[in-house]
Amino acid sequence: MAVERSEPVPEDIEARLSARGIVLPAAASPAANYVPWVTSLGHVFIAGQAPIVDGRYPWTGRVGADVSLVDAQHAARVCGLNLLAQVHAAIDGDWERLVRCVRLCGYVSGAPGFFDFPKVVDGCSDLMVEALGDAGRHARSAIGAAGLRFDVPVIVDAVFEVR
Amino acid sequence: MAVERSEPVPEDIEARLSARGIVLPAAASPAANYVPWVTSLGHVFIAGQAPIVDGRYPWTGRVGADVSLVDAQHAARVCGLNLLAQVHAAIDGDWERLVRCVRLCGYVSGAPGFFDFPKVVDGCSDLMVEALGDAGRHARSAIGAAGLRFDVPVIVDAVFEVR
Amino acid sequence: MAVERSEPVPEDIEARLSARGIVLPAAASPAANYVPWVTSLGHVFIAGQAPIVDGRYPWTGRVGADVSLVDAQHAARVCGLNLLAQVHAAIDGDWERLVRCVRLCGYVSGAPGFFDFPKVVDGCSDLMVEALGDAGRHARSAIGAAGLRFDVPVIVDAVFEVR
Numbered sequence: 001m002a003v004e005r006s007e008p009v010p011e012d013i014e015a016r017l018s019a020r021g022i023v024l025p026a027a028a029s030p031a032a033n034y035v036p037w038v039t040s041l042g043h044v045f046i047a048g049q050a051p052i053v054d055g056r057y058p059w060t061g062r063v064g065a066d067v068s069l070v071d072a073q074h075a076a077r078v079c080g081l082n083l084l085a086q087v088h089a090a091i092d093g094d095w096e097r098l099v100r101c102v103r104l105c106g107y108v109s110g111a112p113g114f115f116d117f118p119k120v121v122d123g124c125s126d127l128m129v130e131a132l133g134d135a136g137r138h139a140r141s142a143i144g145a146a147g148l149r150f151d152v153p154v155i156v157d158a159v160f161e162v163r
Numbered sequence: 164m165a166v167e168r169s170e171p172v173p174e175d176i177e178a179r180l181s182a183r184g185i186v187l188p189a190a191a192s193p194a195a196n197y198v199p200w201v202t203s204l205g206h207v208f209i210a211g212q213a214p215i216v217d218g219r220y221p222w223t224g225r226v227g228a229d230v231s232l233v234d235a236q237h238a239a240r241v242c243g244l245n246l247l248a249q250v251h252a253a254i255d256g257d258w259e260r261l262v263r264c265v266r267l268c269g270y271v272s273g274a275p276g277f278f279d280f281p282k283v284v285d286g287c288s289d290l291m292v293e294a295l296g297d298a299g300r301h302a303r304s305a306i307g308a309a310g311l312r313f314d315v316p317v318i319v320d321a322v323f324e325v326r
Numbered sequence: 327m328a329v330e331r332s333e334p335v336p337e338d339i340e341a342r343l344s345a346r347g348i349v350l351p352a353a354a355s356p357a358a359n360y361v362p363w364v365t366s367l368g369h370v371f372i373a374g375q376a377p378i379v380d381g382r383y384p385w386t387g388r389v390g391a392d393v394s395l396v397d398a399q400h401a402a403r404v405c406g407l408n409l410l411a412q413v414h415a416a417i418d419g420d421w422e423r424l425v426r427c428v429r430l431c432g433y434v435s436g437a438p439g440f441f442d443f444p445k446v447v448d449g450c451s452d453l454m455v456e457a458l459g460d461a462g463r464h465a466r467s468a469i470g471a472a473g474l475r476f477d478v479p480v481i482v483d484a485v486f487e488v489r
Contacts, residue, residue, distance in 0.1 A: 032444065033451040034466040038428050040487045041368050042204045045429040048467030102201050103208040105320075107469050115314050118195065125196040140197040141211030141320045143270050144310030147470030151441050157431075157467045161203045205367050265364050266371040268483075278477050281358065288359040303360040304374030304483045306433050307473030324366045 013095035013132060022131055025081055027089040028052060037090045039162065043102065044090045048157040049082035050149065051075035060151040064114030067153045076106060076123030079156040083124070084131055087160045099161040100135040101128045106156045107145040117142040124156045176258035176295060185294055188244055190252040191215060200253045202325065206265065207253045211320040212245035213312065214238035223314040227277030230316045239269065239286030242319040246287070247294055250323045262324040263298040264291045269319045270308040280305040287319045339421035339458060348457055351407055353415040354378060363416045365488065369428065370416045374483040375408035376475065377401035386477040390440030393479045402432065402449030405482040409450070410457060413486045425487040426461040427454050432482045433471040443468040450482045 017024070030036060030047065037046045051059055051074075063072040083104075091097040106121030121142040128136035138158075148155050180187070193199060193210060200209045214222055214237075226235040246267075254260040269284030284305040291299035301321075311318050343350070356362060356373065363372045377385055377400075389398040409430075417423040432447030447468040454462035464484075474481050 030466075032448055033455040033463065034430070035463045036465065038426070038463070038465045040426070040428045040485075045465040045485070047465040048469070100201070100203070102203045104197070105467075107467075109470070110310055115310055115312055117310070118312050122195055129196040137196065137198045137201070139199065139201045139208040139210040139320075140193075141268075141270075141318065142312065143211070143318070144272070144308045144472075145470045146307075146309040146472040147436055147441055147443070149441055149444050149468065155467065155469070157465075159203075159208070263364070263366070265366045267360070273473055278473055278475055280473070281475050285358055292359040300359065300361045300364070302362065302364045302371040302373040302483075303356075304431075304433075304481065305475065306374070306481070307435070307471045309470075309472040322366075322371070 013098065016133065017131060020130055024085045024088060027085040028082060037086045039090055042161060042163070044087055044160045044162055046083055046086045046158045046160070048155040049079045049086065050152045050155050051078040052082065053078060057150050057152055059153050061153060062109050062111040063120055063153045065111035069116060069119060072108070072120040072153050073123035076120050076154045076156060077127045079154060080124035080127035083156060083158045091162055097162050098135065099163055101132060101138040101158065102161050103159045104138050104140045104156055106140070106142045106154060107148060108142065108154050109145050109148050117144050120154055121156065176261065179296065180294055183293055187248045187251060190248040191245060200249045202253055205324060205326070207250055207323045207325055209246055209249045209321045209323070211318040212242045212249065213315045213318050214241040215245065216241060220313050220315055222316050224316060225272050225274040226283055226316045228274035232279060232282060235271070235283045235316045236286035239283050239317045239319060240290045242317060243287035243290035246319060246321045254325050260325050261298065262326055264295060264301040264321065265324050266322040267301050267303045267319055269303070269305045269317060270311060271305065271317050272308050272311050280307050283317055284319065339424065342459065343457055346456055350411045350414060353411040354408060363412045365416055368487060370413055370486045370488055372409055372412045372484045372486070374481040375405045375412065376478045376481050377404040378408065379404060383476050383478055385479050387479060388435050388437040389446055389479045391437035395442060395445060398434070398446045398479045399449030401478070402446050402480045402482060403453045405480060406450035406453035409482060409484045417488050423488050424461065425489055427458060427464040427484065428487050429485040430464050430466045430482055432466070432468045432480060433474060434468065434480050435471050435474050443470050446480055447482065
């Protein structure tokens with residue numbers, strides 16, 4: 001199991017994405033003194049990605065009040081698509097350079113009494129494995145945030161290993 | 164001091180644990196598309212660990228209202244035991260492979276007006292040094308979460324260095 | 327762009343700081359079983375830094391209620407000064423050893439209805455680029471916390487790459 005995890009079988013990611021109808025968005029650029037990703041010593045650190053689609057925020061508010069669990073899972077999946085778009089840019093579009101998804105941290109804005117933070121972030125985790133196979137299995141934390149930018153229900157950041 | 168930190172004296176961890184009566188639980192397996200730990204380029208990234216004991220959650224609610232500070236510190240210690248169980252699994256039970264605990268992030272669910280987040284996470288930090296000696300000293304953040312899964316009062320994730 | 331990011335042009339950091347009138351505080355020491363920073367495999371992991379000035383907390387309370395956005399940005403800048411003081415200690419005062427700021431995570435305590443978490447953390451991000459030039463550009467997450475120690479409005483932790 002240790003071997004499996006540290007040396008996941010390389011996959012034809014592009015073919016996987018096509019076969020599953022997964023279309024990556026353009027990698028978004030933040031307009032501040034930070035960058036969407038930094039490559040450092042074999043890891044790509046990716047800035048927190050919001051559920052933004054074509055420059056718009058389809059979901060706003062708190063999960064369990066303004067946003068349903070199913071919609072929040074969809075939003076987390078969109079965060080994951082945006083993470084994949086960023087890592088794709090970081091490796092200059094060459095999926096052969098991707099080793100694995102190492103870690104996700106999902107921050108969820110929930111209504112009082114909502115505790116299903118992991119189920120929300122599953123939307124992102126499931127996408128990683130759907131898109132990357134075993135190389136998509138990652139360590140993860142899912143946390144309740146008091147609020148998130150633009151009142152989005154979920155933000156996810158990530159660390160990937162690359163070669 | 165820099166040398167001490169980057170090359171902590173190796174310790175007989177198993178003997179330390181026995182001498183202090185620290186018994187590690189079985190490493191828990193999450194049932195989703197993520198894994199409890201990933202080894203990547205010499206670091207083990209461990210998923211957020213809750214204060215779960217034998218599959219049960221002895222503490223629920225917010226620190227300062229439903230859970231006392233002392234109980235929350237005990238809960239954070241249990242998070243630490245679960246982190247140690249995971250890293251122990253990641254190094255195939257061979258403590259010689261452990262270099263050090265690098266970083267902890269503790270998320271605490273506190274009642275309004277509760278601000279002693281660091282004191283709660285001390286329960287986990289103290290365990291690391293008790294169990295690992297100087298190799299247990301780590302960088303840390305302690306944050307107030309709006310909520311955590313199963314309404315637990317604290318979750319801690321970690322990065323360890325291994326060889 | 328990938329090259330720029332992975333090999334930022336070295337800068338005379340000391341001269342930059344002087345020219346901009348940036349004075350680093352003494353690196354603060356936490357009084358618990360954790361340390362302000364850990365160097366591990368070429369990365370320095372720094373503990374969450376609060377907006378503390380000469381041992382005092384000039385700003386307390388929630389952004390958007392007790393603390394204005396402008397004051398919170400200033401507080402985030404102070405977090406950044408404290409991060410730089412810690413990395414400066416970690417590299418024994420030799421800025422030549424600094425490769426870059428890799429990642430920041432900013433936790434912001436906001437009033438209900440406050441969502442400008444990124445604008446607050448910009449106070450820290452802007453300082454990084456002001457102090458370090460291109461080597462200061464980093465990946466980042468900005469999160470709403472339910473509360474922070476001593477009721478401070480913002481805490482920022484960081485990963486730097488060093489040689």
